[in-house]
Amino acid sequence: MAGLQLRGVRKSFGSLEVIRGVDLDVEDRSFVVFVGPSGCGKSTLLRMIAGLEDISAGEIAIGERRVDDLAPAERGIAMVFQSYALYPHMSVRENMEFGLRMAGVGVSEREGFVTRAARTLRLDGLLERRPRALSGGQRQRVAIGRAIVRDPDVFLFDEPLSNLDAALRVQMRVELARLHHDLQRTMIYVTHDQVEAMTLADRIVVLDAGRIEQVGAPMDLYRSPANLFVAGFIGSPKMNFLDAVVETAPDGGARARLPGGTVVDVPVRPRGERATFGVRPEHLVHGAQTAGLPSLRGRAVVVERLGGATLVHLALDGDVTVTLQVAGDSEIRLDETVEVGIRPETTHLFGPEGNAWPRD
C-alpha cells in the first residue's frame, strides 16, 4: 500500500550538515532497519520522514504522495519513541484512542480497535491505568499499541527496545517480528543493536556521518560488505583487519601477503598493490582443519569464554592482534601459542579508499 522514497534528502542544523544527501527506496510492507554509530543521523532521518524535522533539501514521498510539505499529522505514519512518550495525563485507553479521535473515528469503532489491539499486546487489564502505574515493558506495549490502532501506512520506530532489560528485549523483538508479519505494513526501525538489525530486517540501511554506506539484505551485508565501514560494523565480534601487500596470482586473483609473511589467494580482482585484508573471527579455523591452509601464529593474550563460543585474542608479530572464535568447550589457554588457518573464500580485500574489491 505504501512504500517510501527519499530523494537527495539533506538536513543542516545551522552550519552543521547532519544528513548529507540520502536516496532510498523502501518497498511496501518491508521491514527496513537503519543502523549506524551514535550521532550518525539515524534519529534525524527518521524524524524527517515523520515530519518532526524540516528537510533542508530533497523530497520525501510515502506511497505515491509527496509528503515533505505535509504536517506530521497528515502523513499517515505512526511512531514509537525510545522514551515511549506516552501522554502521562491520559489512561492507557485514552492514549491508544488519541490518534483515532484525531482522525474522527466514532466512539463505538474506537472501542473496538482499542480492545483488539489491547488483546494483541496483552494489555487487557491495564486499560484504565495511567502510564505512571505501568512497568517499562508495559509502557512499551502501550506505545506500540498506540501506533497499531491508527493503522498507519508506515510505522517508524526509534530504538524502541533500548530502555528494556535484555530478556524483555529479546521477547519484544520476537513480538515485533510477528507483528510485522501479521500487519503487513511498512516498518522503519532505528537501532544500534546488531542483533535487532540482523534478525528483524528485510533490508538494512547502514548509515555513517549522514550518508548511506550500504543497503541490502542482512546476509548480503554480512557476506559482501561494500566497504571497510560496513565490514567492521556488521557482524559481531568485529571483522579482523590486517594490512596486506597485493600482487596478481597466477589464476588472476589477488595474492595478499600479510604481516609475518603468510600468503593468501583471495578470490577477488586485484585493484592495486596495497589493501586491507579482512576475515571474520568465526571464519578462522583452528586445530586439525588448519592443514593445507595458509595460517597465522600468535600467542593467546585474552580468552573470553561466552559459553556457547570462546573468543581468543591472538597477538601476532609486529603489534598486530587477531580475534578468533572457536567452540565454547575449546581448550585454548592464556599464553598458549595458537595456529589459525584462513579459508581464502571467506576473506575480503578493501582498497586504500575503503571500498571492497569485487569478487569475480
Next chain:
Amino acid sequence: MAVVRSRRARRRIGVVLSYAAMLTIVVFAIFPIVWCLLVSLKPESEIVSAQMTYWPRTVTFENYVAIWTRSNFPTLIMNSVVTTTITVAICIVVGTLASYAISRYRFRGRSALMLGYLVVRMFPAVMIIIPLFIVMRGFGLLDSRLGLALAYTTFLLPVFIWMMKGYLDAVPPEIEDAARVDGSSRIGAMVRVVLPLVLPGLVATAVFIAIGAWNEYLIALMLTTSTGSRTWPVGLQLMVGEFQLPWGSLAAGGIISIIPVVVLFVLVQRVMVKGLTAGAVKG
C-alpha cells in the same frame, strides 16, 4: 557501649537544637502576622491601654465589622479583585503563548529576547510610572481598573513568561512529537497535551502574578485618584494617613486583605516553590 550511647545522645541533642533553631526562625517570620491577628481581635480599649496584653482578654470581631461596614473597604477590595483578574487574564493569554514559543522553538534572537524580558525589570518603577501616567491620561485610562491592570502587566508579564518557561521546559518534547504524529497540529498538541501537563505550573504562576498585582502599592498610588478604581493597599494607607484609622480596624483590614494571599499560597505552595527555584537548582 559507652561510645554508642554518647553518639546517640549527641545525635539527640542535635535534633533538639535543630528544632529549637527552626522554631526560632518560624517565630521570627510569622510573629508579626500573628500579632496583627491578635490585635485585630482586641477591643479598642484593650489596644490603647497602657497595660500591654499579649493574648486578647476579650475576643471581639467588632474591628472587622467596623472596617467592612464603616469605610469603603469593600469597594477597594472589589477594585483590587477586578484589577488583579484583568492582569492575570492578560498574562495567562499573552504570556502562555510567548513562553511556549520560547520554550519550544529555537530561533534567532531567542536568548536576547529572554534577557530582554529580564532587563525590563531593571527599569526603576518611577521611570515607568511617569510616562504611564501621561500615556494613560492621553487614552483616558488614568484612574481606571483596566489602565492599572495594563500598568501591572509591564512588570508582571516578564515574570510570568520566565516562570512559565521553566514549567514548559520540564515537559519532554517527545510527548508533543508523539501527539503530532498521532494526528494533532502543533496548536492541537499544545492544547491537548502540553497545557494539561503544565496546568499545575500555570496555576502556580498565575497565583504568583495575582499576589503581585494584589499587593502592589506604588503604581496604584500614582495612577488612581478616586474610589472608582483605587485598590485596597492605597485605600488602606490613605485611611491610616488621613483618617487616623484605629489600630484594630487597620489590623482587621490587613488580615482580610492577606487572607486570599495566604490561602492561595498554601494551595499552590509546593508547585510554586519548584517553579521559583528551578533556576537556582540548575545553577
Next chain:
Amino acid sequence: MTALSEARLGDGDRRVRRVPHVRLGALGRLSERRGWAWLLLLPSLVMILAIILYPTGYGLWLGLHEMRLTRPDRDGFVGLKHFIAIADDPIFWLSLRNTLVWVVGSVVGELALGLAAALVLNKDLPGFKLAAALVLLPWFLPNVVAGNIWAMMLDPRLGVINDVLVRMGVLTTYRAWFAEPDLALAAAMAVEIWHGFPFFALLLLAALKAIPQDLYEAAACDGAKAWDQFVHVTLPQLRMIIVASVVLRVISLVNSPEILLILTGGGPGRSTQVLSLYAFLKAYKEFNFGYASALATVMFLLLMLFSWAYVRLSNVMRD
C-alpha cells in the same frame, strides 16, 4: 503468544483503510508553518513595546525636558539641565548615601538571615517542610500590611517591641524608633530584612537541597569538620545562586521605595530619603516630571553600572 496472530486487525481486504488520514484545519495548518513561533510571540512583543519600552524611552526623553504639571507654560527641551542640577543637588547626594546604606544593609542582613534559615531548614525531620513554607510567608505580604504591622509593633507608646525589650532589660524606656534620625533608617532596615529574607531562604534552600550528598561524604572521608565542610563544599556550591539573587535583590531594593514610603515617608527630616523615594515624591507631590525622570535615569544608569561591575567582579573572583 498465539494471541499475536490476532493482530490481523483488518478483516478481509487489508487494502481498505479503516482509519482515515487526518486533515488539519486552517489554524492547525498555520501552526505548522515556520512563522508560528513569531505569531505566538507577537502579542507579548506588542505589549512589551507598548507598555514597557515606549514608556521607558519616553521616560529617558522626559529627563531632557522640563515638564511640570503645575507649570505647563515652562514645558520644553532643556538638554542636560536636570542632570547638571542633580549634580548640584545636596538632597540627591544625601539620598544616594542613604540608598547605599539602605541597600547594602538590607541585602547583607537578608542574605545572612536567609542563609541561616536555609541551613536550619535543610533537614529531613518531620515538620521542617511546613516550617519552610511558613518562613516564606513574609515575602508574600504586601508592603502596606508589612509596613503597618511593624509601625504598630514599633509604636513609641503602645508597641509590643518596646514592651518586650524593656521587660528583657535591653531598654530602660520606650523609644520612638522612627522619630530619631539615627535610628529610623536602621529600624526600617530591620523591617525590610524581615520582609525580604525569605527570598534568599527560598533560593538557598533549593540550592542546598540540590548539592549532591556524595560531596559531603567525600569531604567527611577527608575528615573535614562541619565548618570546613561549610566553607569548602557548601559555599562554593551556593556561589552562583548567591551572586544571582543578590543582583536581583539589589535591583528591586534600589527601584522600589514602597516600604520606606509607608514607614517613614523619608523622614524624620530626610534621614530615610532614598533615591527612588526622592524621585517618586518629585513626581507624585510636586508633579515635576522632568526632574523626576532625570533622577530615575541616573538610578537606572547606576544600576546598570553596578550589575555590570558586580557580575564582572564575581566572575574574576572565581578564577
